[in-house]
Amino acid sequence: MGALPDEPGPVDPKNQPRRQAFSNSPLWRNLRLSVQVATKLNRSHLIPGEVTFLLPCLSRIERDVQASGPQTVTMEDSTSVIHPSLGDVEPSSKDLLSEAAIVTGMANATLKANPKLDWAAWTADYARVRDAIAETYPQWFSDFNAKLKKPGGFYRANKARERDFSDTKTGRAIFVPPKHLSATGFADEPGLLRLMTLRSNDQFNTTIYGYEDRLRDVSGTRDIVFIHPADITQFGLVDGEVIGLSTEADDGIRREKLGLKVFAYDVPRGCIGAYYPECNVLVPLSHHAVESKVPAAKSVPVRIVRG
Incomplete structure (x- = not known):
């Protein structure tokens, strides 16, 4: 029930130039400075x-050894x-630094000295x-280092899971009814399908x-589109056939993903699945949840492209 108010809004052409600008990169390239810390390209x-x-x-x-010895994150x-x-x-290289060493190194080089911020000590011992962190957020992380020694880790309190609504105005759960x-x-x-993008079991985020x-x-491949067997028959497709998908949007921007192999799978009729980030190209930036603005990648209006 909690997810209903954050439903996707309609595709809004006014928002679309932001996506177009990012894909063509003029605004990003106009940044005076960008710094990217990454483990892979x-x-x-x-x-x-x-x-x-x-x-x-x-x-x-990878092993992270600092002044105090091997580090745990x-x-x-x-x-x-x-x-x-x-x-x-x-x-993979003796010259690699840890994320902590990079961030604290930049801070130490650019910020004025502050006795409360001992960058060198934080780098030496995580x-x-x-x-x-424990001092800043004691409600979640008191005795942080001691709790890490507990087998299986430690649970960070989640008020929704514990049915604790004491922070609301009424002291009870508040439900916001959806507009439709x-x-x-x-x-x-007719012919319009709901695409839900998903990840494989050997994938973490993107x-x-x-x-x-x-x-x-x-x-052996991620160029897959999962379709219910009955929908495969209805659309005159064959399991293993290579097709494409095209997004249905009234913003004048063409979005297509070609080269996807039909894979018979037990998904709901009228719905299809495909992997992200490969199919992110099909998701309009303006098609997003109403409140959180998260792209509605589980409900993208698409049509099948043949040939």
Whole structure:
């Protein structure tokens, strides 16, 4: 129920030039300075500003040794549990710095000295950073370093999960009714499909580690479009056939993704699935959730392109 108010809004042509500008990059290239810290190259690194620094850093799986010894970083999983992470792979270059070393190095070089901000100490021992986090957010991170020693990590309180609504004006849960029953942002039409973009099991966010999706029995490629067998028949397609998708939007911008192999799969009729970021090109920036502005990548109006 909580997701209903944040439904996709209609495609708004007035917003679209922002996407067009980013794809052509004139505004991004006009930035006086851009600094990118990354563990691997991606497309955004090919779009520099007037002055651009691309700073490679240690990845989480590589050994991070500082003045106090090997360092531990932390990560929070989707269940609000925080785990320690200690790299055990030899760094790909002896010259790589950690993210912490890069950020504190820039701060130390550009900011005035402040006795409350000991950049060198924070770089030497990440536990000092966690102590500062615990002091700043005691409701979640008190005894941060001690809790990290707990097997399986420690749970960061989530009020919604615990049904704690004491911070609301009424002390109860507040539900905002949707303006209409459809949460897709567009009406049904013959031949119009709802595209939901998704990731494979060997993918973290937009980082792709391989081409084996064991969850869906896909191997060797990500150029896939998942379609219900009945819809394959209805559209006169064949399992394994290569097709394209075209976005339906009234903003005058053509969005197509070609070279997708039809893959029979048990998705709802009228809906299809494909991997992101490969199919991000089909998502209009103006097709987004009403309040959060998150692109509505689970409900994109598309049509099949043949030949």
